Amino acid sequence: MEVVYITIGVSIIVAVFFFIVFLKSVKSGQYEDTYTPSVRMLFDDELVKDEKEGSKEPEKAKENQQTNNKN
């Protein structure tokens, strides 16, 4: 049953590891603004299209996508 030392040891190391990761994420300010990132992630599509841009067509497609998104 000496294996208990190892299993307990490993489980505590894993727990402590995740705990430290959590503390780091708090410290980095990850939880300070929980709203903006949720909006920001939806923008990535538009940015790519803008870089391609040029004709009016992609814009139309974009608009369609917009309405789809809304639905």
Next chain:
Amino acid sequence: MSNCFHCGADCGKKPIKFDDKNFCCNGCKTVYEILNASELNCYYDLEATPGTIPSEIKGKYNYLDNDEIAEKLLEFNDGETSVVEFYIPSIHCSSCIWVLENLNKLNEGITTSLVNFPKKTVRVTFKNKLTSLKAIAELNTSIGYEPYISLEDADSKNNKVDKTLIYQLSIAAFSFGNIMLLSFPEYFQVDGFWLEKYKYLFRWLMFLMVVPVVFYSAKDYFISAVKGLRHKILNIDVPISLGISVLFIRSTVEILLDIGTGFFDSLAGLVFFLLLGKFFQQRTYNFLSFERDYKSYFPIAVTKIVNGEEKNIPVKDIEKGDRLLIRNEELIPVDGILINGNAALDYSFVTGESIPVSKNSGDKLFAGGKQTSGAIEMEVINTISQSYLTQLWSNDVFNNSEDITIKNLTDTISKYFTIAILLIAFVAGIAWYFINPSMAFNVVTAVLIIACPCALALSAPFAFGNILRIFGYKKFYLKNAETIENISKIDTIIFDKTGTITSNDKTQIHYKGVNLSSEELIAVKTILRSSNHPLSRSLYSYIVEKPFEEKPEEFKEILGKGVQAVINNSKLKLGSASFLNVESNSLNETAIHIQINNKYKGCYIFNNSYREGTKEVFNILAENYNLIILSGDNDGEKPYLEKLLPKKTQFQFNQKPEDKLTFIESRQKKGEHVLMIGDGLNDAGALAQSNVGIAISEDVNVFSPACDAILDAHEFEKLPVFFKLSKKTIRVIKASFVFSFLYNIIGMYFALTGQLTPVVAAILMPLSSISIVVFVTILTNWISKKL
């Protein structure tokens, strides 16, 4: 009828057409052009009509070129890159986030920009070589996102959020969970052999994990207990710290001497629940600030005129005798004398009165007014700290830090509680000493452990926390939980008048004099159309007749006095009484007098309109409270108010900001608990001095002076309900105290009979805490159902 493509406002009869789209003004069109040119028109796809009309820039941000000022605003600057955080009140939708995060497309020098939506800020990183702070501020303004820069930004930088509680809580949670798992084997005692072998490992692991809980997570309880004892107060933290230390010492002794497993799980659980309550009680509103003083309103820099040249200087450097240039829409930061130009000052920040006051050269100007008609020149007579308004902040009320001697409900009870517990422990110790001396230590520690008032300490935080949240949904934002308790003790309510019980936006107008024919009314309206004075604008929208198409001839506007013009061969003069050379029958009225073809016709009188439900609110409150109106205005409306409000309402007029403060102080000396409701900076002293200061605000995103609570003006009618609920909350807490005492009595039975084993403690402690939390949450939700 069409709406502006940019801002959604009504375009009127002649919209500006551009790119097949309608715009209400050139400003909106320009923003569209700017965004269109940089392929940022996605802005208009994300949300319909997301924009705001950009305000004028013209020299507004010149002061940002002054290095001394710029340095104060920058968060970071290493010579090449700089970081600045702007507060932009007009951020309101996802399009705003999108366009502000794509600022780098509009200005090469900007590396990144990051929006924090709840706080309405954008953090911009830029290259010093390619752009400047001024350029960025102007860019933001040009697309309708005007940064708000105030004196406060220069003073306090980087007031970071205190995350200690989160760390403490997470450590306690981590240890609580793990210790519970580790202590399970001994509770169930399944297999005697291997448990015997490994229990030492488990016990010492638990010990390791509980050490940070006691010495880090719970440290605030010890600190507060010591502070309380120094002031000779037995606050709730005293029995808590006593319980925690006894738990820790007894458990350590037990595992050292191999007597038992100790109470490590109960200890970690106790601290975890206590901190959870503390965390729950904290409610921060990102978009509100309860600490504002004049610095949040005042500009950071002004334009000084030296030998005819304009120079930007920080507001702090203003000296007596300086010449200052105040542009349109700028705030007067110091007291002075008007030298040049026509001043029409909007003192709504200060008094709540939004109708501008006219001043002529030679008149004294007080700090805090916003110039609304063109640029003026003034000479400084007082520096910023000595000005009439800002002097108020040198009063002691603003320097008093939190008073430690304030007793709250929980602490009042804990005094008797602690004494009782110590007595019981003492008596039980002596009794057991004679019955069975070996048990005495056990029983005494057991009493102190079980008496640790976890449930008692939890009921108030959870009840207050929940009510705080419910009030927040109903737009009554409280600074902290103590405010609820303070509201429940109130017996005197003092109201400011202007802006508090009157509303700013709706002004009542009535006409007095010879009736005007509809043709005359049309003529008046046509002339008013050409005037930009706020009074003209409200009267313009009041007159229902349609104006003539043609423009008035010989139009002349004398700022601060009135307008005159010829229309359809009749000569009209509109304006103040002195402008028309008529006797004003009462000095206290705001009115536009009308003269047609040299004949005096009459005047439109502007009355402040009282908030809807003012009468009802006062009638309800009059049953339980003393009511006082404390106003900085003259007593012109006293007769009307006396009719409107309940008979016992008292009135105090012509009160200066300091008078308001001392008035409240004098009432408090009589033993009254005073609640002050105000809105402007002139109430700041009164709000700080009163037991509870409530600032009322038409738009909570806009500024309100430092206070304990902010109430959305539209919820004014609900005031009595809020007060009543605060009282009921206290009753709920008292009921939950009784409930938690029951648990203590049950626990005391186990403790006194020497039967308190770790298992009993491990069941009783979380059970009592959780049931109390459920109890107060359900009750507080139930009492606030009607809100």
